[in-house]
Amino acid sequence: MNELSKRLFVFGVDVIRYLRAIPETREYWALKNQLFRCCTSPGACYSESQGGCTLPDFHNKINISLKEMRESNYWLRMIFALRGPDAALNKLIKESEELMKILTSISYKTRKRS
Numbered sequence: 001m002n003e004l005s006k007r008l009f010v011f012g013v014d015v016i017r018y019l020r021a022i023p024e025t026r027e028y029w030a031l032k033n034q035l036f037r038c039c040t041s042p043g044a045c046y047s048e049s050q051g052g053c054t055l056p057d058f059h060n061k062i063n064i065s066l067k068e069m070r071e072s073n074y075w076l077r078m079i080f081a082l083r084g085p086d087a088a089l090n091k092l093i094k095e096s097e098e099l100m101k102i103l104t105s106i107s108y109k110t111r112k113r114s
Contacts (some may be wrong), residue, residue, distance in 0.1 A: 007095070007099060008046050011039065011043070011096065012042075014091075014092060015040075038071040040066070042065040043065075046061070062103060073096040073100060074091045076089065
C-alpha cells in the first residue's frame, strides 16, 4: 500500500469516526448519510486504479476519486457551517483539501500523457 492509499483509507476512517459524534437529528441524518458514502469512495477508486489497467482507465478512476473527494469536502464544509469551529472537523477539511490537490495533480499529469 503506497502513501496515498494509506492517507485515503485513514481519511475515510477518520470521517466515519467523526460522524459518530454528530447528533442523530433529521437534518444531520441527510448530511451524515451523504458524507459517509462519499468519504470512503476516493480510497476505493484509487485502490482500483492501482490494478493492471490502461492509462485511460487509470485516469478515469483517479477522476472519480477526485470527484468524490470534492463532494466529501463539500459536506464537511456544510457541517462546519452548521456546527461552527471544531478542531477535528478543521483537520478533516484540511486533509480533504490536500488530498484534492494530490488527486488533481495526478489527474492532470495522466491527462497530459494520454
